[in-house]
Amino acid sequence: MTVTESRPESSSEPPAARPRYRFVGTRPVRHDGLDKVTGRARFAADCDLPGQLAGCVVRSPHAHARIISIDTGEAEAMPGVKAVISGGDFPAVAPGDPNYDMGVNLMARDRVLYEGHAVAAVAALTTDQARAAAAAVRVEYEPLPPVLTIDAALDPAVGAIHAHMFTSGADPAPTEPSNVSQLTNFARGDTEAGFAAADVVIEREFTTQPVHQGYIEPHAVTADASQDGKATVWCSSQGHFNVRAQTAAMLGWETARIKVVPAEIGGGFGGKTTIYLEPLAVLLSAKAGRPVKMVMTRSEVFRATGPAPGSKFRVKLGARSDGTLTAGKAQMAYSSGVFPSYAAFLGAWTVFESYDIADFEVEARNVVLNTPRSAAYRAPSAPMSALATETVVDELAQALGIDPIEMRLRNAVSEGAINTLGAPFPRVGFTECLEAIRDHPHYGAPLGPNQGRGVAAGHWFNIGESSSATVNLNEDGTATVVTGSPDIGGSRASMALMAAEELGIDVYDITPVVGDTESVGFTDITEGSRATFATGMAVVEACRRVVADLRGRAAKMMGVDVSEVDWADGSAVHAGGEHDPLPLAAITAEAKKTGGPITVTGSLDAKGVGPSFAVHLCDVEVDPETGVVQVVRYTAAQDAGTAIHPSYVEGQIQGGAAQGIGWALNEEYIYDGDGVMENPGFLDYRVPVASDLPMIDAVIVEVPNPNHPYGVRGVGETSIIPPLAAVANAVAAATGRRIRDLPMSPVRVLDAIVNSGSDSTDSSSSNG
């Protein structure tokens, strides 16, 4: 394989200030690439064991119902059936238990809470037999009225889904249960005075519907429970240590009884940070005494796994005539499906976070509905909050006659600005991203008829958490780097690049491996854009200790003091020059004589995350006859800190942009009046296809994170934040109509064009 170092498709220039690295910043073919282009790579559904059974889940047809009885007798008597389980087979969970939500979500107990909720599961010799048996499980339901919209959930007259749920964060504490699980308030300064100081104030309402992460690989698991009370689980996830912990908790087992082997993961985007099938498969396997494999259908994926929340906001911003934002006010609601989540908190945190606004008030409610429990989706909650803020900022710029980038440059947060939580921003690259877009040829390019251009920004704070890495040097001078982070988009290559840089050996002399839960130290989920940042730090730490060890051994071999030995370009170098340099391979070849095998582990809880900002620029063409919106040109600039493998940084930027465009234009969960999902398939839930999109020009901005050895910020999430508003602003520019309810489907766009009621000037006021 060859190392390709060209940067054909990126218009980003490597900044002059950046240190020169030998490997970091190059574009080697990824180590696991060959397996993935030849069909060899084993994803979750590709793992099979001899004698395995097929498992199938029985799911609720009702959005909300009491379970009167479950009769599995008929199913158990069917040909090939080896085990049937239902809620009673799991440890009891009481409302208020930390495991309650996940436990009840895995398998309904006394009630089903959304259409698709699991009520029983069957294992049989073949998939057909398992499906037939699942259909023969008799469940008697007493339907209950479902709560299906945010408005209904906020209505105190509508009964609470959970009798034990009292709004947390409310003051005074409520005495009645409700469908508002949590309330977040943030405030700074004097908002009324801030609005009074503004020359223009604009207030708008927005709605978005739940959307699915849409990973192409459905959830799948193979579990093998053995007679000693242990179980091995093969599955794809964003974190196999988390799968182990959650599966153990759900079964009431000690963690050590479960080993999780990570399969290749076919996309996650946040949706594979939780579990659905694993405890079911383990329990079925334990009951049947044979391995059990379970694979979700696409319809199950839509109906029972994590969409991102829907939202409803009212956002108000004021600005002086020079463009300075003076005050903001946001009332927000997120629906997290049937159980509480942090959605509202994250939305409240992010809604005004990109701008230095002196006075603001944010009130956000998390509500529960009889819809599937929501899961994380790339920068959870921020795409919706940015839709609101970035649209209103755009309208303010328009009202004030200020260029939209200039408007943002005037208010952009920079190092030292105080964020919503009250902490100062570290060094960030927001201004640099804005400038990159302003200076890009796209920004001033001419537009055709029916076309419009929109710009929007966004950022994600990113997280650190725990990671482990083990570096084993082999006798021949190559290295194996084992980490606990599943490779969801090229992270093996990033780990190898950082290790190569540290050790000074070729990137292909390094074999990056994702270890199972028994072969590498604990590592948190691949989420929060943390893998390259935090697991990379663990790799660097381990490599630095390896180098210290190598220097010591070289000193022994040279017969000098270790203080006289440096490490440079993959060799131990004697400072005085009296000894020839000892390349790494020469030291590993003699390892037996100098102290035995060289193997080091780095484990850490990573601190010093670097927030990543992005600015997106979008041109659309709107067909005035049909309302169809086509994105015709797209440019996205994002601060990566340092791009370890620029191709995969571009890939994260492009992929997030495409998902955001789908969210803006097409994607939504559609329910009928009874809460039954009407579009649980890729035909009716339409994610963007190749012909829907243009090239997405990814501009990598590099403002290194001072707290990472290579300046990494983490890039996985930010890219999905700006597109919703960028597309909406472009549609507004093309049509003169603001559409604030997503998705901007042809029907909606056509309606906005034909019916001029929804124009861009309602409810703005001028103080001036």
Added chain:
Amino acid sequence: MSRVHVTCTVNGDETEFLCDGGQTLLNALRDELGLTGAKEGCGTGDCGSCSVIIDGRLTCSCLVLAPEAQGAAVLTVEGLASGDDLHPLQQSFLEGAALQCGVCTPGILMAAAALLDRNPDPTETEVRYGLAGNLCRCTGYDKIVRSVLAAADSQRTTSQRTNTEETA
């Protein structure tokens, strides 16, 4: 239920397998023949991750019954390379970083191979429509489209060179 005996060619090899009458070709490839390169992303013909080439035609193997493969020539991603030589598309996908998670990759490679077979010099738009039946949720398609165009280029250069050598 008695099993159906099917004889066909898979990746150039004469192959026999037993399957159920209602089993899809995708299932037979994966479960009976152990060829797990083709994936089931939807099972309803909407995602293309199960794409294979049957008698020269790009097909969703989740929509074909296994017994229908009787007598047919089936090409899956496992048969795309010739020995150690990767198909130009495989090579360009690697070099162009056209995959992130890689679960869509086998299907997209087959769709791209079928496209280049009928149109060795496609425009960007033709590539986009040629791949419109294959979902990729990770890449935004940019690097995939570029890699298909690059493979088309390299295939044409190679075949031009071969033609020139032959005529010389």
